[in-house]
Amino acid sequence: MSITVYFSEQNCLPSIGVEPLTSTNQLKLTYLSEGGANFVFRIIAQGPGSDNPLNGKLLRLRKDLSHVQSAKAQLEAFDANFRPLFPAHHVVQQELIVLGPGLAEALNAFVKTVSRPTHRLDDVLPLDETHGLLVTDMTPSGSEDVLLQLKPKWLAQSPSAPADAKRCRTCALRAQRGANRIHTATDRQETCPLRLVSDVERHATEVATSLTDDKTIANFLIGDGRQLLVTLRSHQEMLDPLGALAVDDEDAIRNVCRAMTLRDCTLFVKSSSGRIEARLGDLDLKLAEKLSYWKEVEVKLREDGWYLNVEAKAVWAEETVCLLSRS
């Protein structure tokens, strides 16, 4: 299932709409996926061999939800906070695209016809958004291609954790949620981020091979890709050296938001014919409204013994995954 759209350049910006203009390329959009904040569409040329000026890019369009920023604001935040932190080839690139009149209405009708997560069926595109984002397409293109999509999460311990912790922030939260039978996608991976970036090769290798059966990707994670993870870790640490519980001034809060974004971003690793492309995505700046929630999480992890693995007897389980509990 697809929807036909027309591509053109307007004042040096790419543009798509539902009305053909002079010198336009006819393209098709198919629904790829969606999250809590955005819809993601594939962009396909109309016929085999046809020119696709947007080849290698996906269309990411924001949802009509109050917590989601406009495309321009998303791009500004990305440029100001994250683009400078990593080499360009290691980041999912973003650029603006103009949305023509009637496109949002057409896409809202289109997404009603495709198979989507049931809990997101009420989500729609806003009718007054003038722009979308073109992002680097990390989906596998050939049948031999393999994609690993993972959240590296907290690559260093939380500064709010006790010094003698037996669990890192990611493992502590997983244990706490697990006691309530709640498991996020990251929890289900059952990995410890500290082990992934451990200097002890055995730890990093075990985590990498548990994340993927693809040898080229596993070797990348413990080889050339390690530098990217270590850079990510150092930005997480530098932006939040004190922990959410200790911050109160505006600059520090802004940096915690940046650090929390880097602790929740996605690493896409694509292997095509032995070649690796690795990029960090989902670098959408988190908003300061979440600070009280992050503080609350830290207080509970500390007070209820999740960091120290001395949680209440009824829910106690010996920690076996976290680096801090292993030799």
Ligand SMILES: O=P(O)(O)O[C@@H]1[C@@H](OP(=O)(O)O)[C@H](OP(=O)(O)O)[C@H](O)[C@H](OP(=O)(O)O)[C@H]1OP(=O)(O)O
């Ligand atoms: O609380 P965490 O560390 O599990 O991270 C949340 C993620 O959970 P997961 O990575 O799956 O374990 C969670 O991911 P899912 O929705 O579970 O896919 C969100 O990314 C959440 O951020 P936001 O509320 O959407 O801004 C994330 O919340 P924050 O990073 O803002 O705390």
Ligand SMILES: Nc1ncnc2c1ncn2[C@@H]1O[C@H](COP(=O)(O)OP(=O)(O)OP(=O)(O)O)[C@@H](O)[C@H]1O
């Ligand atoms: N650049 C990309 N390349 C390949 N797949 C992508 C890309 N960007 C997004 N996706 C796919 O689309 C899904 C939803 O996209 P995305 O995570 O950007 O949505 P979101 O609404 O911002 O998510 P969240 O719920 O974290 O706010 C991703 O989980 C991923 O599978």
